[in-house]
Amino acid sequence: xxxxxxxxxxxxxxxxxxxxxxxxxxxxxxxxxxxxxxxxxxxxxxxxxxxxxxxxxxxxxxxxxxxxxxxxxxxxxxxxxxxxxxxxxxxxxxxxxxxxxxxxxxxxxxxxxxxxxxxxxxxxxxxxxxxxxxxxxxxxxxxxxxxxxxxxxxxxxxxxxxxxxxxxxxxxxxxxxxxxxxxxxxxxxxxxxxxxxxxxxxxxxxxxxxxxxxxxxxxxxxxxxxxxxxxxxxxxxxxxxxxxxxxxxxxxxxxxxxxxxxxxxxxxxxxxxxxxxxxxxxxxxxxxxxxxxxxxxxxxxxxxxxxxxxxxxxxxxxxxxxxxxxxxxxxxxxxxxxxxxxxxxxxxxxxxxxxxxxxxxxxxxxxxxxxxxxxxxxxxxxxxxxxxxxxxxxxxxxxxxxxxxxxxxxxxxxxxxxxxxxxxxxxxxx
Numbered sequence: 001x002x003x004x005x006x007x008x009x010x011x012x013x014x015x016x017x018x019x020x021x022x023x024x025x026x027x028x029x030x031x032x033x034x035x036x037x038x039x040x041x042x043x044x045x046x047x048x049x050x051x052x053x054x055x056x057x058x059x060x061x062x063x064x065x066x067x068x069x070x071x072x073x074x075x076x077x078x079x080x081x082x083x084x085x086x087x088x089x090x091x092x093x094x095x096x097x098x099x100x101x102x103x104x105x106x107x108x109x110x111x112x113x114x115x116x117x118x119x120x121x122x123x124x125x126x127x128x129x130x131x132x133x134x135x136x137x138x139x140x141x142x143x144x145x146x147x148x149x150x151x152x153x154x155x156x157x158x159x160x161x162x163x164x165x166x167x168x169x170x171x172x173x174x175x176x177x178x179x180x181x182x183x184x185x186x187x188x189x190x191x192x193x194x195x196x197x198x199x200x201x202x203x204x205x206x207x208x209x210x211x212x213x214x215x216x217x218x219x220x221x222x223x224x225x226x227x228x229x230x231x232x233x234x235x236x237x238x239x240x241x242x243x244x245x246x247x248x249x250x251x252x253x254x255x256x257x258x259x260x261x262x263x264x265x266x267x268x269x270x271x272x273x274x275x276x277x278x279x280x281x282x283x284x285x286x287x288x289x290x291x292x293x294x295x296x297x298x299x300x301x302x303x304x305x306x307x308x309x310x311x312x313x314x315x316x317x318x319x320x321x322x323x324x325x326x327x328x329x330x331x332x333x334x335x336x337x338x339x340x341x342x343x344x345x346x347x348x349x350x351x352x353x354x355x356x357x358x359x360x361x362x363x364x365x366x367x368x369x370x371x372x373x374x375x376x377x378x379x380x381x382x383x384x385x386x387x388x389x390x391x392x393x394x395x396x397x398x399x400x401x402x403x404x405x406x407x408x409x410x411x412x413x414x415x416x417x418x419x420x421x422x423x424x425x426x427x428x429x430x
Contacts, residue, residue, distance in 0.1 A: 001140075001226065001229070003226075003230055004136065004139075005140070007136070007229040007230075007232060008137055008140060008229075012133040012136070012137065012233070013129060013130045013133045015109060015133065015134055016133050016136075016137040017093075018093070018096060018107070018134065019134065019137045019138050019143065021092050021093075022105070022143060024053075024105065024143070025142075025144070025145055026054060026055040026105070026138070026144050026145065026146075027054075027145050027146055028054045028055070028146060028150070029054070029056075029057065030048065030054065030055070030056045030057070030150045030151075030152065031128060031151045031152075032044065032057070032058050032154055033058075033061055033124050033127035033153065034059065034060040034061065034078050034127075034154045035061050035123065035127070036074040036075065037074060037075075037078050037155065038074040038078060038081075039077050039078065041078050041154045042081060042085065043155075043157055044152070044154050044155065044156055045082075047156075047157045047158045048158055049158060049159070049160045049161075049162055049163065050162075051102075051103075052103055052104065053103045053104060053145075054104040054105075054163075055105050055107065055135075055138070055144070056105070056106040057107045057109065057131040058082070058106060058109065058131075059109040059111055059127040059128075060078055060079060060108065060109065060111065061075075061112050061117075061118055061124075062111070062118065063117055063118040063121065064117050064118070064119060064120045067114055067117060071112075078154075079108075079110075082099070082108060086099045086106065087099070094110065094115075094116060095115075095116060096109050096110055097110075109131070111130065123237075123238040123239075124237075124239065124241060125235050126236040128218060128234045129233050129234035129236060129241075132151070132225075132228060132234060135149045135225065136149075136225050136228060136229060136233075139225050147224055148167055148223070148224060148225070149221075149224075150162075150222050151218060151219070151220075151221040151222070152218075152220070152221075153219035155219075155266035156264065157263070158263060159262060159263060159264075161260045161261050162261075162263070165222070165258050165260065169224075170253060170254055171255065171256040172223070172224045172227035172249045172250075172252050172255070173221060173222060173223045173224060173227065173249050173255050173256070174221070174256040174258045175214055175215045175255065175257060176220040176221075176262070176263045177220075177257075177258060177259065177260060177261070177263065177421070178195075178263045178264070179263075179264055179265070179421075180192060180195045180266070181264050181265070181266065181267060182266065182267040187267055189413060192267070192413045192417055193291070193391065193413060194267075194291070196391065196413065196416055197291045197292055199417070199420035199421065199423075199424060200292055200293070200394055200420065201293060202214065202215060202424065203400045203401065203424065204293060204295075204298035204301075205301075207298055207302065207399050207400040208298045208299075209302055210301065210305065210374055211366055212247065212371035214255040214257065215257075216242045216243035216246050216247075217242060217265075218241065218242035219265060220263055221242065222258070224253075231245065231248035231249055231252065233245075243371065244372075246371070247371040250366075250370070250371065251366065251367050257427070289390075290387065290389050290390050291388060291390075292388055292389050292390065292391060292394035293378060293382060293386075293388060293389075293394075294386035294388065294393075295394070295398060295399050296385070296386045297378050297382060297386050298399050298400075299331075299399055300331060300334060300335065300381055301377060301378065301381075303331055303335055304335050304339075307335060308344075309362070309365070311351075312348060312351050312352055312362060312365055313358050313361070313362070315352055334381075338380065342376075342377075342380070347368065351364055351368075392410050395410050395416070400423070
């Protein structure tokens with residue numbers, strides 16, 4: 001494919017040259033960044049099911065700021081554990097290594113030692129990109145016989161049905177079901193509370209009718225390599241690379257929510273990235289903060305999205321016919337103020353004037369009013385009108401689920417979480 005060739009020649013990382021030294025053919029590929037894990041990676045590695053014709057690409061990484069820190073020692077420990085577990089490896093260029101494991105293999109990329117470390121202020125995004133670029137190059141060469149890349153993290157435990165999900169080509173990516181765990185009950189409670197907030201947010205986006213209502217968690221991804229090449233791969237970010245990649249992929253096709261056994265994610269306390277599970281759990285342990293978006297944010301987002309669709313279809317403001325969404329004058333005033341202060345109303349006018357076909361307008365609206373703009377609207381409404389709330393208020397006023405959630409006690413977080421999982425399973429993939 002020409003777009004794959006162009007991506008590999010112009011935008012791929014130099015590690016793709018290693019494919020010349022990789023022999024055999026593989027039907028599955030799994031990419032895992034490894035950063036400061038120590039020998040804890042054994043939990044992930046030993047949980048990988050069905051090693052038949054599987055290529056695992058590990059990118060052990062640390063940036064130039066980590067060279068004298070405990071991170072380097074932990075990465076060395078990960079490296080040693082892999083040799084202890086898998087035995088002798090084939091030495092490749094620049095310290096990279098290949099473990100031949102019958103019909104399968106593990107490629108270990110060294111981006112943590114002083115000569116190979118990542119640039120300062122770069123991290124997991126670049127590590128994921130290196131692994132994904134290698135997988136894409138192998139696919140283009142014919143050594144990889146699947147166009148689907150699995151991505152997870154080195155603190156995840158994979159279920160036995162992990163590789164058994166069928167693909168539908170109207171989807172460009174999927175996210176796996178998930179659950180957090182921890183041996184410490186206090187930390188597990190904080191992780192569960194954070195997980196509930198993630199599910200609350202996705203269900204709120206689904207209620208609002210957002211096309212970008214999916215979980216953006218890098219350890220849960222299954223990505224079509226053709227689509228990956230078209231959007232020029234993972235961004236080289238220290239955090240949020242999963243969100244930005246999915247945001248681009250959604251403009252090409254749908255993001256599916258897989259069903260089946262959950263990927264188990266460690267709810268550990270961590271400050272390795274600026275935001276995400278680790279920092280959130282750490283913050284929640286310090287105080288029971290208001291982490292849930294206000295229910296009015298989702299109601300107003302629904303009104304805004306309905307208005308945008310009506311503007312490009314009929315050129316009028318028609319509030320949505322939805323019993324759960326108030327359509328009073330105050331709401332309409334908030335939406336009008338939001339449209340005018342952000343410049344969104346002028347953009348809608350441009351779409352109306354530029355394209356006569358409603359379907360083309362709708363497609364351009366999807367491209368323009370993306371997940372990033374959706375999040376900006378949510379943050380604007382949160383900052384100006386409706387601050388975040390605690391769990392109890394979120395439960396009492398949830399706009400989705402036909403009030404199923406509002407009748408549940410907030411004392412049992414696990415029960416709440418399971419109810420939200422059921423609501424997500426009942427929701428259609430988008």
